[in-house]
Structure formats: C-alpha cells, structure tokens
Amino acid sequence: xxxxxxxxxxxxxxxxxxxxxxxxxxxxxxxxxxxxxxxxxxxxxxxxxxxxxxxxxxxxxxxxxxxxxxxxxxxxxxxxxxxxxxxxxxxxxxxxxxxxxxxxxxxxxxxxxxxxxxxxxxxxxxxxxxxxxxxxxxxxxxxxxxxxxxxxxxxxxxxxxxxxxxxxxxxxxxxxxxxxxxxxxxxxxxxxxxxxxxxxxxxxxxxxxxxxxxxxxxxxxxxxxxxxxxxxxxxxxxxxxxxxxxxxxxxxxxxxxxxxxxxxxxxxxxxxxxxxxxxxxx
Numbered sequence: 001x002x003x004x005x006x007x008x009x010x011x012x013x014x015x016x017x018x019x020x021x022x023x024x025x026x027x028x029x030x031x032x033x034x035x036x037x038x039x040x041x042x043x044x045x046x047x048x049x050x051x052x053x054x055x056x057x058x059x060x061x062x063x064x065x066x067x068x069x070x071x072x073x074x075x076x077x078x079x080x081x082x083x084x085x086x087x088x089x090x091x092x093x094x095x096x097x098x099x100x101x102x103x104x105x106x107x108x109x110x111x112x113x114x115x116x117x118x119x120x121x122x123x124x125x126x127x128x129x130x131x132x133x134x135x136x137x138x139x140x141x142x143x144x145x146x147x148x149x150x151x152x153x154x155x156x157x158x159x160x161x162x163x164x165x166x167x168x169x170x171x172x173x174x175x176x177x178x179x180x181x182x183x184x185x186x187x188x189x190x191x192x193x194x195x196x197x198x199x200x201x202x203x204x205x206x207x208x209x210x211x212x213x214x215x216x217x218x219x220x221x222x223x224x225x226x227x228x229x230x231x232x233x234x235x236x237x238x239x240x241x242x243x244x245x246x247x248x249x250x251x252x253x254x255x256x257x258x259x260x261x262x263x264x265x266x267x268x269x270x271x272x273x274x275x276x277x278x279x280x281x282x
Contacts, residue, residue: 003098005088005210012207016090019203023066026196028073035092036115040099040108044085044092045116049076053145053280054118057083058109060127060153062204064091066197067126071272078276082116084109086132088212090204101213105132106139113143124148124275126268127240131155131215138222146229148275150266154215156223156232156250157241180205187239189265223253231278232259235266 007013030046046065055075059067065083068075075081085091087108088099099105109132113121122145125133130152137144153159184192184202192198232250234243247261258278 003100003211004095005208005212006095007090007208016203016207019200020064020066020091023064023069023196023200027066027069028076034116035094036112038087038108038111038115039097040104041087041096042094043087043108043112043115045112046083048072048081048083049079052079054116054121055079055081055279056113056118056121056123056133057081058086058123058125058129058132059084060129061210062090062201062208063126063129063197064089064200064204066200068268068272069197071268074269074272074276079122079279082118082121084112086129088210090208099212102135102216103139105213106136109136110140110143119143120145122146122148122279124150124271125152126150126266126271128153128215134218134226135215137226137228138218141225141227144228146231146279147226148231148233148271148278150233150271151235151238151240152232153240154217156234156246156253158217159215159240160242162239189237220253223249224255227255229278229280230254230257231275232257233266233271233274234259234261236261236263237265 028048030048031050032047034045035042036045057068064085068083072081085093087093087095120143123133130149131154133147134149134152134155137147149155180202181192190198192202234247236243243261247259250257250259
C-alpha cells in the first residue's frame with residue numbers, strides 16, 4: 001500500500017531489529033508492553049512505574065521509546081509512565097494506513113490514549129514528539145492535562161531551510177554511510193555511535209523509509225488557545241528552529257507557559273528533572 005513508512009527490505013529490518021533488541025536490554029524493565037490497535041496501525045507502548053498521574057512520552061524522529069532511557073527511572077518514581085514508538089517511524093509500531101495530515105496524527109495518538117484507558121494525560125514530547133504532543137493539545141485539548149515540550153519542531157518557529165538541505169543526503173543510498181553520522185553529529189551534538197540510543201537513532205535513519213507529512217506550524221490563535229499548563233524548553237544550540245525566535249513567540253503566546261531558553265542542548269535526564277518540578281503531583 002502506498003503512503004506507508006517501512007523498512008527498505010527484510011534484511012534491513014533484521015539489522016535494525018538487532019540494534020533495537022540491544023537497546024531494549026539497556027532500558028529499565030517495563031511493567032507492561034502493549035501493542036494497541038488504532039485506525040492507522042498498532043502502536044507499541046511500554047509502561048514504567050505503577051502509581052501517580054499518567055505521563056506519556058513522545059520521542060523525536062527515529063528516536064523510539066529508547067530515547068527516554070536515561071529519564072525513565074526518575075519519572076517512573078512519581079508517575080505512571082507510558083513511552084510510545086510513534087506510528088510511521090522505525091520501532092515496534094506497525095503502520096497499516098497512510099497518515100496524511102495533522103488530523104490523522106492527532107487521531108492515532110488520541111486512539112492510543114483511549115486504548116490505554118487514559119481520559120487525560122500529561123504529555124512530554126521531544127523535537128518532532130513535541131510537535132505531536134502540541135498537535136494533540138490543539139485538536140483534542142480535553143485529552144491533555146499538561147504539555148512539556150523540549151525543543152519542539154515547527155511549534156514556535158519554522159524549520160530552517162538549512163536543516164532540510166543538510167538532511168537530504170542522509171536518504172541517498174550511495175552517500176548515506178558518511179552523510180548520516182555527519183548529519184546526526186551536527187543535529188544532536190554527539191557521536192551517534194557513542195550510546196545505544198544514538199546507534200538506534202542512526203539505524204532508524206539508515207534502514208527505515210518514512211512517509212509522514214511534514215509538521216504544519218501552529219498559528220498564533222492555536223497557541224493562544226492552549227489553556228493547559230505548558231513547559232517549553234528551547235535549546236540554545238538547536239538546529240530545528242531559531243532558538244531566540246521560538247523562545248520569544250512561546251513567551252508571547254502561551255497563556256500558562258513556563259518558557260526557558262537553555263544555554264546549550266536539552267539532555268533527556270535534565271528535561272526529566274525539570275519536568276518533575278513542573279508536573280502537578282510530582
């Protein structure tokens with residue numbers, strides 16, 4: 001079926017799965033693992049912790065649940081944490097229908113929360129996962145108790161053309177072997193080979209072909225209408241937007257926003273610690 005993301009071949013899927021299994025062994029032991037049916041496919045969700053208010057974690061592009069490995073222990077001590085492998089991305093979710101726009105993105109996430117039995121949940125999203133969280137809050141505000149957005153893509157400022165140009169060689173078969181690690185070092189500020197989550201991120205870019213719509217930036221009216229508490233963390237060295245422009249727009253538009261411009265990056269452990277000071281009941 002056209003319009004679906006997927007692995008480039010059975011062999012490439014097997015190579016990716018080997019890295020994913022290695023990454024899972026480095027994760028905290030989940031209390032539950034579920035594959036939840038939605039109109040667009042089955043969504044893999046891992047649960048950590050048993051008590052506290054529900055907190056749903058949404059990773060950035062190709063990150064999977066493993067991206068939150070370092071932050072899960074602290075978060076799970078105070079919250080019932082659900083990590084999501086997003087549909088249309090590499091990981092253990094299985095897309096079965098095209099995702100055409102932001103409405104579709106909100107629908108599968110809304111259906112996932114419903115399958116988890118969550119009336120409302122706190123959402124924490126990183127990069128494109130931040131956009132997913134904000135997109136649900138814009139379209140289904142009754143679902144969202146609070147938003148923690150760590151350097152969210154296309155949310156408070158547009159994606160720079162330079163990012164798109166630098167990413168193009170990553171998908172070209174004959175140059176990706178050197179273009180991919182170079183791009184990821186530039187985008188993340190770290191060698192992807194240095195950590196298990198970095199190796200999985202690189203494997204996702206290498207072996208998986210996405211077919212997702214580009215995130216559409218939110219209007220001023222949509223951002224002003226967000227009535228739930230929002231913690232927006234903008235990384236000073238971000239490549240996904242102009243950090244100062246994103247910071248200024250978030251400060252100007254969010255009704256109940258705590259907006260911070262960090263001097264450098266936004267490591268997951270530090271985002272988790274800051275989120276715990278922000279989240280109700282933490």
